[in-house]
Amino acid sequence: MKTLWNLPTVDLVSFSEVEETRPALLVTSTPAWNVVSSQLRGLNVAATLEATEATTDHWDALRSKISGQQLDIVYAVGGGLTADAGKHIAARLGLPLTVLPTALSVDAFFTAASGIRRDGCVYYIETQVPGRLILDLDVIAAAPAAIRAAGITDVMSIATGCWDWEFAHEQGKNPPGMEFVPWVYNNAQSILNGVLDCADAAGRGDREGLKTLYDCLAMEVQLCNQVGHARPEEGSEHYFAYCAENFTGHGWPHGDLVGPGIMIMAKLQGQDTRRYEAALEACHIPLDRIPAGITDRTLRVLPSYCQRHNLPFGLAHTL
Ligand SMILES: [Zn+2]
Numbered sequence: 013m014k015t016l017w018n019l020p021t022v023d024l025v026s027f028s029e030v031e032e033t034r035p036a037l038l039v040t041s042t043p044a045w046n047v048v049s050s051q052l053r054g055l056n057v058a059a060t061l062e063a064t065e066a067t068t069d070h071w072d073a074l075r076s077k078i079s080g081q082q083l084d085i086v087y088a089v090g091g092g093l094t095a096d097a098g099k100h101i102a103a104r105l106g107l108p109l110t111v112l113p114t115a116l117s118v119d120a121f122f123t124a125a126s127g128i129r130r131d132g133c134v135y136y137i138e139t140q141v142p143g144r145l146i147l148d149l150d151v152i153a154a155a156p157a158a159i160r161a162a163g164i165t166d167v168m169s170i171a172t173g174c175w176d177w178e179f180a181h182e183q184g185k186n187p188p189g190m191e192f193v194p195w196v197y198n199n200a201q202s203i204l205n206g207v208l209d210c211a212d213a214a215g216r217g218d219r220e221g222l223k224t225l226y227d228c229l230a231m232e233v234q235l236c237n238q239v240g241h242a243r244p245e246e247g248s249e250h251y252f253a254y255c256a257e258n259f260t261g262h263g264w265p266h267g268d269l270v271g272p273g274i275m276i277m278a279k280l281q282g283q284d285t286r287r288y289e290a291a292l293e294a295c296h297i298p299l300d301r302i303p304a305g306i307t308d309r310t311l312r313v314l315p316s317y318c319q320r321h322n323l324p325f326g327l328a329h330t331l
Contacts, residue, residue, distance in 0.1 A: 014240070016237055017141055017237045018141060018234075019122055019141070019230050019237075020122060020141055020142040020144060021145070022144075022145045022226075022230075023145070023147070024147050024148075024223075027048055027052050027112060027146065028051045029054070030052060030054045032054060033056055035056055035082055035085075036085050036087050037081075037083045037085070037086045037087070037101070037107070038055065038060045038061070038087050038089065039062075039097055039101060040060065040061075040062060040089040040090050041090040041093070042062060044089055047151075047154075048089060051148075051151070057087075058081060059078045061074045061075075061078065061097075062074075063096075063097030066093055066096060066127060066128050066134075068100065068137070070097075071100045072104070075101050075104055075105065083105070084107065085107055085109070085110065086101060086107050087109075087110050087111075087112065088109065088111045088142070090112075090113075090114055091115055091117050091118070092118035092120040092121070092127075092266060095111050095113070095118075095120045095142070096126035096139075097126070098111060099120075099125075099126050099142065100126045100137075100139045103139040103140040108144075109140060109144075110142060110144040110145070110146060111142040111145045111146070112146045112148075113145070113152065114152070115152060115155035115156070115159040115160050115161075115162070116152055116162070116163040116214075116229065117160075117265065117267065118166055118266050118267075119166040119167075119229050119232060119233050121142065121145060122142075122229060122230055123141070123233050124139065124140060126139045129262065132254075132257075133321040134250075134257075136242075149219045149222050153217035153219060157215075157217075157296040158265070158268075158298065159267070160215075160295075161211075161214040161217075161221075161295040161296070162265060162266070162267030162271075163229050164207055164214065164215075164225060164267070164291065164292070165266065165270040165271045165274065165292070166266070166267075166270065167225075168204065168207060168208070168274055168291065169246060169249050170203060170204040170232065170244060170245045171278055171283065171288060172248055172249040172273075172277040172283075173242075173243065173248075173249065173250070174200050174201065174204075174243075174244055174247075175278075175281045176247030176248055176325070176326030176327055176328075177190075177192055177197065177244060178197065179281075179325075180192070180324065180326060186243075186324075186325070187324075189240065190241050190324060193239065196244055199235055200244040203228050203231045203232050206228050207225060207228040207291070208288075210224035210225055211291035211294040211295055215294035215295040215296060241324075247324075247326040248273070248277040248327045248328035249273035249274040249276075251317070251318055251326065252273035252276060252314065253266070253269035253273045255310050255314055255317045256269055256302060256307070256310040259309055260302065267295075267297050268297065268302075269302070271292045271298070272302050272307070274288060274292070275288060275289060276307070276311070277328070280327060311331060314328045315328065315330065
C-alpha cells in the first residue's frame with residue numbers, strides 16, 4: 013500500500029481557549045511549558061513526558077514510563093523535537109495527536125514523519141500526521157526571535173533542493189519514483205517566492221506574516237506529500253546541516269544549520285543569494301554561528317558522507 017499523506021486540520025485559536033476533558037499525555041519541553049502552561053489550564057494532563065533526544069530508543073523508553081495509564085489523547089507542546097517525539101509516541105500508543113507549536117521553527121509540525129538521528133545522519137521514519145494543530149499566532153509572535161520564524165529555512169531550502177533535483181535530472185541520476193516533474197518544480201518556486209516575500213513581516217512577529225509563513229510551510233509539505241519524496245525541498249543544504257551536526261554536537265536549532273547550508277550551497281550552485289540572505293537575516297537566522305573550521309571540515313567530507321548515507325544526488329556529492 014502507498015499512502016499519500018494529508019496536512020493536519022489547523023485551528024487558529026488562542027491557547028487559553030483550548031478545552032480538553034479527556035485524560036491527556038502531554039509531551040513537552042521545560043522551556044516551552046514554562047512559557048505557555050498558564051494559558052493551557054484547559055488541558056486535562058494525566059501524564060507528562062519530556063523528549064531530549066531524537067532517537068526511537070529514547071522515545072520508546074519514555075513511553076514505557078506511562079504504560080498501564082489511562083490516556084486518551086496526546087498533546088505535543090513545544091518545538092520540532094517535541095512534535096517528532098509526540099508523533100512517534102502517539103503512533104505507538106494508537107492515540108490521536110494534537111500539536112501546539114510554540115514557534116514556527118520547522119516543518120515537522122505538518123508532516124507524517126519523525127526525524128531521528130542514526131549513525132551520524134538524520135533519517136525520517138513514518139509516524140503519524142497530527143490530527144489537529146492549534147496555531148496561536150500571539151504565542152508564536154512572542155517566541156524568541158531566533159526561533160519564532162526559523163521554519164523559513166525549511167521552505168527556503170526549495171532554493172537549493174530544487175536546484176539539486178534538476179541537476180540530478182540533467183545527469184540522469186534521479187532514481188525511479190524521484191523523477192523530475194516540471195510543474196512540481198514550478199509550484200515549489202512559487203512557494204519559495206511567497207516565503208521570501210513574507211520574511212520581513214514574519215521575522216518581526218507580524219501576525220499576517222507568520223500566517224503566510226505557516227501557509228508556505230503547509231504548501232511545501234503537501235507538495236512533497238503528493239510526490240512521495242522530499243526532493244523539492246531537501247538537498248545539499250540539509251546534507252550540509254546533517255553532516256555539520258557531527259562536528260557542532262547535537263542540540264543546535266535546525267535553522268542554525270540549514271540556514272548557512274542554504275547560503276553556502278546556493279553560492280556554490282552559482283545562484284544570486286542576495287534575496288536569500290536578506291530573508292534569513294530578517295528571520296534572525298544566525299549565518300555566522302558555525303565556526304569557519306567546522307564549515308571547512310564539513311565541506312571536505314561531504315561528498316563521501318553523501319555516498320555513505322545514500323542521500324539523493326545533488327551538488328554536495330560533487331564538491
Ligand atoms: Zn528540514
